[in-house]
Amino acid sequence: MIENAGTADAENDMDDADHESDAERHIAWRAGTVGLAALDVDDADLLHGWRSDPVIAHEMGIWPRSRTATRERVERDCDDNDRDDFLVLLPDHTPIGHAVLSNQDIGDGKAEVELMLAPGHRGQGHGVAALDALVDLAFGELWLYRLTAETHTDNAPALAVLARSGFVQEGVSRSACLHRGRRHDLAVFSLLRPEWEALKRPRAWEVRAAGAAGDDSGSEAAGDASI
Numbered sequence: 001m002i003e004n005a006g007t008a009d010a011e012n013d014m015d016d017a018d019h020e021s022d023a024e025r026h027i028a029w030r031a032g033t034v035g036l037a038a039l040d041v042d043d044a045d046l047l048h049g050w051r052s053d054p055v056i057a058h059e060m061g062i063w064p065r066s067r068t069a070t071r072e073r074v075e076r077d078c079d080d081n082d083r084d085d086f087l088v089l090l091p092d093h094t095p096i097g098h099a100v101l102s103n104q105d106i107g108d109g110k111a112e113v114e115l116m117l118a119p120g121h122r123g124q125g126h127g128v129a130a131l132d133a134l135v136d137l138a139f140g141e142l143w144l145y146r147l148t149a150e151t152h153t154d155n156a157p158a159l160a161v162l163a164r165s166g167f168v169q170e171g172v173s174r175s176a177c178l179h180r181g182r183r184h185d186l187a188v189f190s191l192l193r194p195e196w197e198a199l200k201r202p203r204a205w206e207v208r209a210a211g212a213a214g215d216d217s218g219s220e221a222a223g224d225a226s227i
Helices: 016-024 041-051 054-058 067-079 126-138 157-166 192-197 204-212 217-222
Strands: 029-031 034-038 084-090 095-105 110-116 146-152 168-179 181-190
Touching: 029 157, 029 204, 034 095, 034 126, 041 067, 041 095, 067 084, 084 126, 095 126, 110 126, 126 146, 126 157, 126 192, 126 204, 146 157, 146 168, 157 168, 181 192
Parallel strands: 110 146
Antiparallel strands: 029 034, 034 084, 084 095, 095 110, 146 181, 168 181
């Protein structure tokens, strides 16, 4: 599910001291203002803190879990061959979110995308950049044909992020989510390979190549879009 990826939040950014080691992480993909690095089990505490945020809890329809339960979940996810989990990192390697390509079905060429941004980093265009990077991985390396995503129908920022990344709303899954005692409708989005191929924006590998060559223009062009 795509959480509230576009709402500005006045809360403080997370303490980076616990993730100083992220500076040594390999950035697998770049798009616009962010890069993606493979999630590690030691990132469980970071995810636990984000998932405890009330905005994220509401938009994703989750409830608080213990640190131990979160770590066990991350361990299972890291061992799941049908999903790829990434930390979303700023250029200075500050971790600001979690992006997932889940339920991968290589035979049918389909998968689901999920995105969660930390408080203090919403409303700055990072959601679009992270989603673009994830989409480029799916279509550029895994030869998938169809990506899907879901979010609450009243989650306007997430709806905008999906639209800006090229996703098309297919319909509404009525009363598909139970949260806080009431049913919520989910907007169902998809992006097909031909639609991705028609998008007029730099691909993740092009942005990465420009950065490696010391040319920041590709990164700036990809990062202009913000919500």
